[in-house]
Amino acid sequence: MATVIDGKAVAQTIRSEIADEVRQLSQKYGKVPGLAVVIVGNRKDSQSYVGMKRKACAELGIKSFDVDLPEQVSQAELIKQVHQLNANPDVHGILVQLPLPKHINEEEVLTEISLEKDVDGFHPLNIGKLAMKGRDPLFLPCTPKACIELLQRSGVSIKGKKAVVVGRSNIVGLPASLLLLKADATVTIIHSHTSQPESIIREADIVIAAAGQPMMIKGSWIKPGAAVIDVGTNAVDDPTKKSGYRLVGDVDFGEASKVAGWITPVPGGVGPMTVTMLLKNTLDGAKRYIEQNN
Amino acid sequence: MATVIDGKAVAQTIRSEIADEVRQLSQKYGKVPGLAVVIVGNRKDSQSYVGMKRKACAELGIKSFDVDLPEQVSQAELIKQVHQLNANPDVHGILVQLPLPKHINEEEVLTEISLEKDVDGFHPLNIGKLAMKGRDPLFLPCTPKACIELLQRSGVSIKGKKAVVVGRSNIVGLPASLLLLKADATVTIIHSHTSQPESIIREADIVIAAAGQPMMIKGSWIKPGAAVIDVGTNAVDDPTKKSGYRLVGDVDFGEASKVAGWITPVPGGVGPMTVTMLLKNTLDGAKRYIEQNN
Numbered sequence: 331m332a333t334v335i336d337g338k339a340v341a342q343t344i345r346s347e348i349a350d351e352v353r354q355l356s357q358k359y360g361k362v363p364g365l366a367v368v369i370v371g372n373r374k375d376s377q378s379y380v381g382m383k384r385k386a387c388a389e390l391g392i393k394s395f396d397v398d399l400p401e402q403v404s405q406a407e408l409i410k411q412v413h414q415l416n417a418n419p420d421v422h423g424i425l426v427q428l429p430l431p432k433h434i435n436e437e438e439v440l441t442e443i444s445l446e447k448d449v450d451g452f453h454p455l456n457i458g459k460l461a462m463k464g465r466d467p468l469f470l471p472c473t474p475k476a477c478i479e480l481l482q483r484s485g486v487s488i489k490g491k492k493a494v495v496v497g498r499s500n501i502v503g504l505p506a507s508l509l510l511l512k513a514d515a516t517v518t519i520i521h522s523h524t525s526q527p528e529s530i531i532r533e534a535d536i537v538i539a540a541a542g543q544p545m546m547i548k549g550s551w552i553k554p555g556a557a558v559i560d561v562g563t564n565a566v567d568d569p570t571k572k573s574g575y576r577l578v579g580d581v582d583f584g585e586a587s588k589v590a591g592w593i594t595p596v597p598g599g600v601g602p603m604t605v606t607m608l609l610k611n612t613l614d615g616a617k618r619y620i621e622q623n624n
Numbered sequence: 625m626a627t628v629i630d631g632k633a634v635a636q637t638i639r640s641e642i643a644d645e646v647r648q649l650s651q652k653y654g655k656v657p658g659l660a661v662v663i664v665g666n667r668k669d670s671q672s673y674v675g676m677k678r679k680a681c682a683e684l685g686i687k688s689f690d691v692d693l694p695e696q697v698s699q700a701e702l703i704k705q706v707h708q709l710n711a712n713p714d715v716h717g718i719l720v721q722l723p724l725p726k727h728i729n730e731e732e733v734l735t736e737i738s739l740e741k742d743v744d745g746f747h748p749l750n751i752g753k754l755a756m757k758g759r760d761p762l763f764l765p766c767t768p769k770a771c772i773e774l775l776q777r778s779g780v781s782i783k784g785k786k787a788v789v790v791g792r793s794n795i796v797g798l799p800a801s802l803l804l805l806k807a808d809a810t811v812t813i814i815h816s817h818t819s820q821p822e823s824i825i826r827e828a829d830i831v832i833a834a835a836g837q838p839m840m841i842k843g844s845w846i847k848p849g850a851a852v853i854d855v856g857t858n859a860v861d862d863p864t865k866k867s868g869y870r871l872v873g874d875v876d877f878g879e880a881s882k883v884a885g886w887i888t889p890v891p892g893g894v895g896p897m898t899v900t901m902l903l904k905n906t907l908d909g910a911k912r913y914i915e916q917n918n
Binding site: 516 | 632747748750751752754755756757758761783784793794798809811812814815817818820824
């Protein structure tokens with residue numbers, strides 16, 4: 331049976347490390363990290379994510395700057411708000427919750443976030459530096475960074491291992507591949523055009539599943555002893571639940587946990603780590619800024 | 625026996641396409657593309673590369689701006705020259721020949737080249753856009769672009785194929801991997817920390833070899849019918865030659881050409897294509913600029 335990686339517990343450990351550092355910053359400089367979370371409109375899922383992020387800030391002593399804009403806000407007004415946050419020395423990270431309403435061009439808005447405050451790490455310049463040998467981005471994207479942290483804190487070595495990333499999205503699969511490559515894994519990226527993914531996954535010492543396909547990866551696809559990080563969070567119908575659904579990953583956990591060496595559950599694996607990495611990025615941005623300006 | 629991909633012939637075809645487009649630009653706007661090639665010092669290999677690039681410009685009607693600086697030029701002076709070229713509306717591409725002398729920080733110099741004139745495509749913002757889905761860089765790095773052109777013009781389909789890139793340098797292996805991924809191949813990147821590379825290469829429909837290891841890839845490593853693009857250019861001792869050496873690739877051509885479906889020779893494969901892609905990038909940059917400003 332696999333060791334189940336408890337993302338909640340790892341996240342808790344890291345959060346207390348962050349809280350310690352926030353206290354030290356506050357004692358030394360009289361300043362705390364600040365994270366601006368911008369939300370446009372009333373999407374329930376977005377509101378729930380934003381609520382989680384703001385609550386987590388409060389718990390760790392990070393100051394949260396709340397910008398709540400109406401659904402019909404113009405792109406120009408939204409960008410003006412971003413510029414004000416860029417100029418605010420107490421804000422060290424800016425997060426614009428996606429998706430934005432259809433009349434707003436997400437790319438044009440995100441590009442306006444100052445690189446030094448791009449705690450999501452999605453700016454193409456950050457991604458370019460992440461890809462290149464000898465370059466380092468200011469921030470690593472949160473979910474890929476969470477995957478690597480979970481591996482490292484579980485004692486899974488990456489160097490020289492065969493890693494397979496399932497999915498190639500800009501926010502998870504692609505940057506996760508680049509991070510694994512920087513950590514000296516032999517990396518294969520598979521996606522919807524890959525034929526016979528199972529034969530490739532079966533060779534992998536490390537699998538990062540980020541395809542958004544409920545339970546697509548079966549137990550028989552997993553190499554015995556492999557480390558499996560499941561980024562998928564898919565709602566599937568479940569009449570036995572009050573809500574009518576339950577969350578499952580991209581991996582069939584019941585089967586795979588009998589074969590793998592390590593595996594993350596869904597929920598409770600990567601999920602709780604992602605927000606934690608956002609807080610860590612905010613802390614790092616704040617340290618960089620405060621130490622340079624004091 | 626493999627079809628030997630004649631890089632010289634493909635390059636010649638593309639060069640005559642470029643020459644046609646240069647003529648059209650000249651007729652329509654009275655302007656031609658301009659490429660600035662900057663060389664510092666007297667390295668023989670650099671002078672030979674630069675000479676080749678300038679000669680190729682002349683042949684296609686591209687105006688070459690020659691900047692030859694002494695070995696002991698200061699970094700500030702070099703950057704000043706780059707800024708002047710950035711500001712010159714007749715220069716559409718700027719190439720600073722590497723390596724630069726030790727007292728100059730290459731990264732700091734290259735970052736000064738205007739993105740719109742970065743015909744080498746090495747800027748991290750370009751690499752980031754190359755990596756990301758839905759984004760397009762202004763220029764593709766020349767050698768990776770050459771590899772893809774050779775595959776496409778030889779009728780090798782990429783979508784859904786298993787591609788293996790051997791080597792992960794910023795200028796060849798890494799961007800070649802990203803290009804193959806964008807073309808919907810299933811991509812594996814192998815490097816010096818990969819154990820048993822032969823077992824991975826043996827599965828590949830497409831191999832791009834860019835490790836800089838003379839003849840490391842044996843015929844028995846190649847899947848029958850695979851397309852093999854050999855970027856390696858290694859000098860090995862050869863007492864039968866007047867020069868005392870000959871050039872070989874990263875692939876054992878004699879063996880591999882008996883197994884592969886397609887293969888590029890060394891020399892005469894990727895080499896002649898790389899300079900051609902530089903000229904193509906210069907043309908594209910010129911078209912973008914001239915069409916926007918007329």
